[in-house]
Amino acid sequence: PNRSGVVQSTIAGRIGMVDGALPKLGQPVTAGQVLALVTPAYAAIDATNVAQTGGDLDQQIALAQNKIEQFRPLVRNNTLSPERLRTIEIELDNLKKRRTTLATSQRGAEPLTAPVDGVIAGMRALPGQVVSPQDILFQIVDPKSLWVEALVFDPTVPLLRTEATASTGGATPLKLALIGRSRALQQLSTVIHFSVADPPASLNIG
Secondary structure, three states: OOOEEEEEOOOOEEEEOEOOEOOOOOOEEOOOOEEEEEEEOOOHHHHHHHHHHHHHHHHHHHHHHHHHHHHHHHHHOOOOOHHHHHHHHHHHHHHHHHHHHHHHHHHOOEEEEOOOOEEEEEEOOOOOOEEOOOOEEEEEEOOOOOEEEEEEOOOOOOOOOOEEEEOOOOOOOEEEEEEEEOOOOEOOEEEEEEEEOOOOOOOOOO
């Protein structure tokens, strides 16, 4: 927790590269770094609706601009109140903002950024790949902040031990420090978390 994360897209689209390349496995990354881009994919009917909405907004903008040109001489001659002109100007400004937002959604790509500092531990992204929302494309971990999760099935085993060791088979035992324990049984076991002191570079998650 707080030292690992996943990178997902919130839209359906196609994977694009940043500066001509995607990150590599094991590459160090920093929080906020853009790893890839996702260009939105529109169905034919969606593209038609967007184009129609854009045309309607363009027409409304043109009408509002025409009204402003007509109202300005009347305001100068005190024939029309300035408030009426100001209302049309506000409407025109809102229409232009909506048109800009629509144009951005048509051509804008979603940047996929690293949520934490660490290294690329898993990668399921290829240039041109079509992805769906919530697909896990990158997994990032901090190899210097690894934990061990232990399951205790015997309720008589003391759980207040603050130090422990773990073995990965033939290697030097890992020194562990107690982080915390669950207060509710999970599948008839108590879950205990330990942090690994100075984890070796060869230690893998899972």
